[in-house]
Amino acid sequence: MKKLILWLALAGLASCTPGGYHLTNRTASRIGVDSVTAPADASVARFLTPYRQGLEKTMSEVLTRSTARIEKGQPDGPLNDILTDALLQQATQRYGKPIDCSHLNYGGIRNNLPEGNITTGSIFEVMPFDNQLVVLTLTGTMLQQLLDHFANGNKLVVGGMRATIHDGKVQSVTFANGRTLQPTETYTIVTSDYIADGGDSANFLKNAVKRETLNYLMRDALIDYFRQQGKSGQPLMPTSDGRISLN
Template sequence: MKKYFLLIALAGLSACNTGYHLTNRTANRIGVDSVTAPADSGVANFLKPYRQGLDKTMNEVLTRSTGRIEKGQPEGPLNDLLTDALLQQASQRYGKPIDCAHLNYGGIRNNLPEGNITTGSIFEVMPFDNQLVVLTVTGTMMQQLLNHFADGNKLVIGGLRAKIHEGKVQSVQFTNGRTLQPNETYTVAMSDYVAEGGDNAGFLKNPVKRENINYLIRDALIDYFRQQGKTGQPINPLSDGRISIE
């Protein structure tokens, strides 16, 4: 595939003389390919060890799956798997239990394959360098978070079960046994992108507390899948019904 650079010739224009003005412009396409710009063997040899190291890292098999793991709305096996992974890894890093974990649906950029799941697979799912942060929020803000993402069936959550009616969350049951009460506080592991108001979640900019745990979401997922691989048991892609529509 050729890549093109746009060459623009501007006639009669001078940045130094304000009395001039643009009178004409022309454009030509200059094709750049392996013929016009052959590979530099010296550069290729210089980069070879770095490329080999990158390939080795990206091709590391972390675990296996018995089937393709896909995201979905209002729920999908990948939604559940990723948020459960984040909840586990965030709690370990945080040093104490966290109530739930959240991911923005649009931030999940790919599905996971059947068979080998490699480091490269995780990079395809989560290519962004988003940090995992822990927010402490009131029950009222937690309800607002759930409602915000439930509207449009984009609620991707781990650590709780929710029923949605007409775009609003009507009931919440945390897997740790807690119930959602307006005046109580809850901890949520999530992307710094959402915590800073991404996905129109500006209401999260003023939580009770925000704690950065210096852990990339992608690294948390890689660590989780590597741990799963060490168990010798493949992943079975299933949804557990945590999100239901009434």
């Protein structure tokens, strides 16, 4: 049984003097608050019931199925790949123009996806934060800086490209759209507002050539993607395509 412990401090004050009030003594009492001393209010429980039932129904919606657990990994993993591919696809649809690549903060992936039914609740467990999708336009030099920054520690999670990491630096970058990484060219990348705002020490992204917010939560993009996958009637078969390799 969980208890909420409240400490009440009582202070005795002397009479008012020209110097003001002065603390003369202090006492404390410990009061345990639990289901015995503070039983649930039945009227409040009844009021919340339809909201709880609605939430449970939403969270239990089956979006698609998987033949195995989909797990994240370093330097690459099935969950890394499917999430960044999903964000790239959904962001491109919302943006209405091609986007070169996607990026996801490795530490922001909070759980794996289960074998069997993947529900809305499963996506909330993977992505519990209300982060928005942001499209950044970066020079090739800035994109290289971004890739190197997250490659350090093998935490680079990207979609729409393949790359090799050597001594914490990214080499041999190739994009799925056929482009190559050139310092003076510009590229579009979809990532979270957390990273775009300089999270994970990526402060250099505040100097992006252009920033565009899609008004689309990352979590909602993932829910939309997995719901679309479910409509195909075919279960997911998680694999890693080796887009990030070590040399």
